[in-house]
Amino acid sequence: MTRTGNKSRRALPKEVRKEQLIQATIKCIAKHGLSGITLALVTREAGLSMGIANLHFDSKEKLLLETLQHVTAEYAAGQAAILESEDFSSTGARITALLDFDFSPPVIEKNKLAVWFAFLGEAKSRPTYQRACSRQDSMAQMRITELFQLALDEAGDTAADAALLAAGYISLVDGLWLNALVDPRRLPWKKAYRVARHYLASAFAQHIALDKRGLDGM
């Protein structure tokens, strides 16, 4: 229940209400799953009335889609900031930043990951979801490949395949997120982080040290 003490209803700008409903939707998907979600649950979670979801989003389907886009856009923005920033002193620092970002608290937050995988699980049967998931991924994969190629060039490594390494990193992180989310006892977040770091360290030995213990704040 999110009600912050208000007893009387108040008119608020559309954007505030939409954000409020999207946050409630994220919580509800995490708690009840995509097939258990109802507008009654979402609006109750938001402390609002039944009809409000359709008022601001026209339909349940559009609310779900905007919720997915909200989550993916947030991740894409953070990642793009790292891939495009001018502030990194070295390629190794940039790759490390990418890794740390992928396991930072806002990214591995339980509810958001739950939303992400809930939609992915339905993606192949719903082209709309599939497009929302893939949209920015293609571009990210290209940029990560370029970054990895740069690291290989700096190391004089002509044998390794940057595209293969990038595809592997992306899939590895997806798999780690999924396993840590579903059963954190079998795969604790700290261990997941170390696995990903090890993957990068063995591909870019000159840029990334193996032993640095990160993620201590978890």
Added chain:
Amino acid sequence: MTRTGNKSRRALPKEVRKEQLIQATIKCIAKHGLSGITLALVTREAGLSMGIANLHFDSKEKLLLETLQHVTAEYAAGQAAILESEDFSSTGARITALLDFDFSPPVIEKNKLAVWFAFLGEAKSRPTYQRACSRQDSMAQMRITELFQLALDEAGDTAADAALLAAGYISLVDGLWLNALVDPRRLPWKKAYRVARHYLASAFAQHIALDKRGLDGM
């Protein structure tokens, strides 16, 4: 439509009907997703009448659960056969067999993977699904860790961490399956296979060659 020409109904043993319904459920989940599935769709796909699902499974929920168990058990059996077989000439051959199995046609079949990830996507909000998914995974992870430890011992490698490598391999394969399933154009199966092979080759250089081109039958 699966009707194989029969026009009149026929009484068949319980097990045959259950199998028939589970196969139809797999197809329907792949086509419509977990939140779009209905008993009408499943029974129509099976060429049977509406009431038959409840007759043999008591409820929709139990049908879904048995379908999940069917898919996981099939995978677990194939994997266990490799991990326990006495017939491998070397540790390297066993690891290679594990890899080839993970990307063999029956395992990467679109419909089965779709079922697997559909349930995983709902797993954190449904303890029943979570248990069905995790049940055998813990044991598999232990056995794979032992296998990897054996390979490290044989290579005289005392620095590497078998548990970390096993967790990484399992998550990597999950991530590769997911990405190849959702968008095979961005990650073709052949490339996914090469990524996984590369992961193992860099961990077990003495046991697994990098360049062998597998998966030509795809």
Added chain:
DNA sequence: CCCGTGAATGAATGGTCATTCATTTGTTGC
């Protein structure tokens, strides 16, 4: 202070779907 505007409400509506069960139909033992 009092409207006019539009945000918000929630009871009512209609559609979808799991589940039930009376009936039909095939099978098996005699």
Added chain:
DNA sequence: GCAACAAATGAATGACCATTCATTCACGGG
């Protein structure tokens, strides 16, 4: 053949839920 039994059917039932909309209410301009 013929009961007796079990499997299978699908129309009927009732629960649940997205969506609608008449009504209520808060706010700002005059």
